[in-house]
Amino acid sequence: MTGDSPAVIELRGITRVYGRGEAEVRALDGIDLTIRSGEFVAIMGPSGSGKSTAMNVIGCLDSPTSGEYLFNGVDVAGLDQDQRALLRRHYLGFVFQGYNLLPRTPALENVELPLIYKGVGAAERRGRALAALEQVGLAQRADHDPSELSGGQQQRVAIARALAGSPEVLLADEPTGNLDTHRSAEIMELLVRLRAETGLTIVMVTHEEDMAAYADRLIWMVDGRIADDRPTTGGARHAG
Amino acid sequence: MLGETIRLAVRAIWRNALRSFLTVLGVVIGVAAVIAMVTVGQGSSAQVTQDVAKLGTNVLMIRPGQAAMGPRSSSTSERAFDLRDVDRLIREVPAIETASAAEQSQMSAVAGNVNYRTTVWGAGNAYLDATDWPVVLGRRFVTGEEQGGRAVCILGETVRQELFGDTDPVGDKIRLKSMSCEVIGVLDAKGASSFGSDQDDIVMIPVRTFQRRIAGNSNVNMIYAAVRDGVSTELAQGEIEAVLREIRRIGTGEEDDFNVMDMKQLASMLTGITDVLTGLLAAVAAVSLLVGGIGIMNIMLVSVTERTHEIGIRLAVGAQARQVLQQFLVEAIVLSLMGGLMGIALGLGLAALASRIMAIPFTPDPVVVLGAFAFSALVGVVFGYFPARRAARLDPIEALRHQ
Numbered sequence: 208m209t210g211d212s213p214a215v216i217e218l219r220g221i222t223r224v225y226g227r228g229e230a231e232v233r234a235l236d237g238i239d240l241t242i243r244s245g246e247f248v249a250i251m252g253p254s255g256s257g258k259s260t261a262m263n264v265i266g267c268l269d270s271p272t273s274g275e276y277l278f279n280g281v282d283v284a285g286l287d288q289d290q291r292a293l294l295r296r297h298y299l300g301f302v303f304q305g306y307n308l309l310p311r312t313p314a315l316e317n318v319e320l321p322l323i324y325k326g327v328g329a330a331e332r333r334g335r336a337l338a339a340l341e342q343v344g345l346a347q348r349a350d351h352d353p354s355e356l357s358g359g360q361q362q363r364v365a366i367a368r369a370l371a372g373s374p375e376v377l378l379a380d381e382p383t384g385n386l387d388t389h390r391s392a393e394i395m396e397l398l399v400r401l402r403a404e405t406g407l408t409i410v411m412v413t414h415e416e417d418m419a420a421y422a423d424r425l426i427w428m429v430d431g432r433i434a435d436d437r438p439t440t441g442g443a444r445h446a447g
Numbered sequence: 448m449l450g451e452t453i454r455l456a457v458r459a460i461w462r463n464a465l466r467s468f469l470t471v472l473g474v475v476i477g478v479a480a481v482i483a484m485v486t487v488g489q490g491s492s493a494q495v496t497q498d499v500a501k502l503g504t505n506v507l508m509i510r511p512g513q514a515a516m517g518p519r520s521s522s523t524s525e526r527a528f529d530l531r532d533v534d535r536l537i538r539e540v541p542a543i544e545t546a547s548a549a550e551q552s553q554m555s556a557v558a559g560n561v562n563y564r565t566t567v568w569g570a571g572n573a574y575l576d577a578t579d580w581p582v583v584l585g586r587r588f589v590t591g592e593e594q595g596g597r598a599v600c601i602l603g604e605t606v607r608q609e610l611f612g613d614t615d616p617v618g619d620k621i622r623l624k625s626m627s628c629e630v631i632g633v634l635d636a637k638g639a640s641s642f643g644s645d646q647d648d649i650v651m652i653p654v655r656t657f658q659r660r661i662a663g664n665s666n667v668n669m670i671y672a673a674v675r676d677g678v679s680t681e682l683a684q685g686e687i688e689a690v691l692r693e694i695r696r697i698g699t700g701e702e703d704d705f706n707v708m709d710m711k712q713l714a715s716m717l718t719g720i721t722d723v724l725t726g727l728l729a730a731v732a733a734v735s736l737l738v739g740g741i742g743i744m745n746i747m748l749v750s751v752t753e754r755t756h757e758i759g760i761r762l763a764v765g766a767q768a769r770q771v772l773q774q775f776l777v778e779a780i781v782l783s784l785m786g787g788l789m790g791i792a793l794g795l796g797l798a799a800l801a802s803r804i805m806a807i808p809f810t811p812d813p814v815v816v817l818g819a820f821a822f823s824a825l826v827g828v829v830f831g832y833f834p835a836r837r838a839a840r841l842d843p844i845e846a847l848r849h850q
């Protein structure tokens with residue numbers, strides 16, 4: 208279904224090496240990967256196989272040691288810290304396992320955060336943040352602090368924050384890792400619905416087959432390499 | 448964006464109101480101390496100038512010895528003047544209107560069974576003229592009393608109150624040491640001076656009476672001279688010096704063994720002392736401001752560590768290093784400006800209170816207030832920069848991992 212849409216992310220021979228000499232760890236050891244616009248890709252693999260490192264590189268939080276990274280056809284592998292910040296600001300949204308909301312700060316303000324850095328004025332910012340909260344079904348919790356929300360609700364606020372900046376790619380590293388099965392399914396259904404509504408590209412790391420089944424493509428990583436890359440059966444089911 | 452940052456800073460400061468207050472306490476105290484010191488110092492300088500002006504700005508003080516304000520030494524090397532010198536000054540210095548010896552000594556004045564310790568001045572009508580000091584009750588000395596060294600006296604208001612209460616003392620007798628002298632008048636009340644001395648605490652007798660009955664010699668240790676209207680004090684000073692050098696046979700090239708001081712010089716010397724003291728105290732206070740700045744840096748560093756995770760989140764959603772830098776820098780500046788404002792309020796309050804107690808004018812100086820405000824902003828910039836830079840240099844992944 209997305210075979211003919213343009214590539215958003217293209218990784219060519221990407222490596223990420225931590226440490227030197229004896230202590231050297233090749234967290235990514237030659238990754239070739241193309242992700243097309245509108246795809247929902249799940250990444251699985253044993254602990255320490257390099258999934259988070261791959262997400263950080265894709266998300267421009269980190270730079271690869273070597274290799275080529277084309278984002279929308281532009282090489283971004285060599286960008287500096289500030290240029291990567293701009294890329295994150297305008298094209299990328301993040302959802303983390305631990306939610307990463309600002310404590311003692313109402314949901315609405317958490318969602319407004321990326322818009323502040325995008326330079327959106329106060330009134331418009333508020334409107335867009337409320338709309339994003341509406342999308343995740345939490346508009347009525349706008350003035351609640353994270354501590355007053357359940358784990359599932361906090362993760363939905365985090366998703367609203369990622370969406371508020373209207374990114375092209377949503378990167379989710381184990382978004383359901385702290386949630387029970389029921390809440391996890393809710394989050395997955397939310398992601399699938401948002402992808403359908405907005406044409407968002409989603410890359411998600413997960414430990415659970417059930418969650419990976421919501422994606423249309425599953426990448427299996429072992430020791431910093433891609434060991435397997437194939438469509439999921441579930442992807443066909445949900446994408447329908 | 449800057450408005451947003453300031454709003455954010457105020458929020459962050461408010462969220463930790465108590466800690467923020469303790470953080471800026473150093474700046475509050477530093478600014479308050481500087482403002483209070485300088486304001487009180489300026490007030491007392493103004494008071495000194497005002498008091499000296501009351502003594503008469505056209506009056507010159509002539510004393511033996513070179514030291515301008517040193518303690519009176521009785522050593523023989525310091526040749527005293529005598530009354531002939533005073534007469535010659537009056538005759539030979541056209542720039543002065545009059546001159547008077549003014550000797551003084553502390554002793555008890557006794558009236559009936561009341562005993563009061565005061566300062567007895569050996570002076571005369573010329574002194575009253577030189578300092579524009581009227582007699583309000585009774586009369587001044589007559590020539591015969593001055594020339595003959597009679598046992599007559601004029602009382603200052605304080606001495607009158609102490610010895611006679613509100614009754615009219617003219618015609619009554621008081622005793623000074625073994626001398627019984629008749630009260631012929633009462634001086635106009637001058638009030639207290641800022642040097643802490645009560646100017647009305649005085650008994651005045653003719654200088655010859657003082658020399659004969661109290662000092663036991665014919666020395667004159669102080670001469671007051673009144674400069675004529677329209678004549679500059681510098682000119683009068685020069686003429687007096689020339690005449691005195693001649694009288695005292697001081698050769699060319701030798702230094703004066705006396706000094707002539709103008710009240711303005713006296714005032715500037717006294718305010719000079721006040722200013723130096725004020726400067727010293729303000730410098731000490733400024734050091735506490737520096738310590739306050741270090742306090743801010745310390746807490747800002749703690750705050751950066753505590754908020755590493757928050758910084759990671761901001762970086763992840765697209766904040767650039769300089770935006771993080773700006774956020775923490777603005778927070779430090781807002782914090783120290785708040786401290787500065789509190790310090791200014793406290794300092795002015797203390798200065799107002801102190802001025803009231805010390806009975807000096809309360810004259811807050813806008814330059815000092817603005818200066819303190821600007822300085823506290825500077826403290827924020829200087830001591831906020833290092834922590835802010837540390838925050839801005841954090842790696843987003845490391846920062847996000849920090850809990």
Ligand SMILES: Nc1ncnc2c1ncn2[C@@H]1O[C@H](COP(=O)(O)OP(=O)(O)O)[C@@H](O)[C@H]1O
Pocket residue numbers: 225226232233234252253254255256257258259260261
């Ligand atoms: N900052 C780092 N410094 C050194 N080694 C690291 C760092 N981050 C990750 N690694 C190493 O890289 C490898 C891949 O880690 P990671 O990408 O977190 O794996 P996963 O997310 O699949 O569990 C692991 O061996 C890990 O220890």
Ligand SMILES: [Mg+2]
Pocket residue numbers: 258259260
């Ligand atoms: Mg991981």
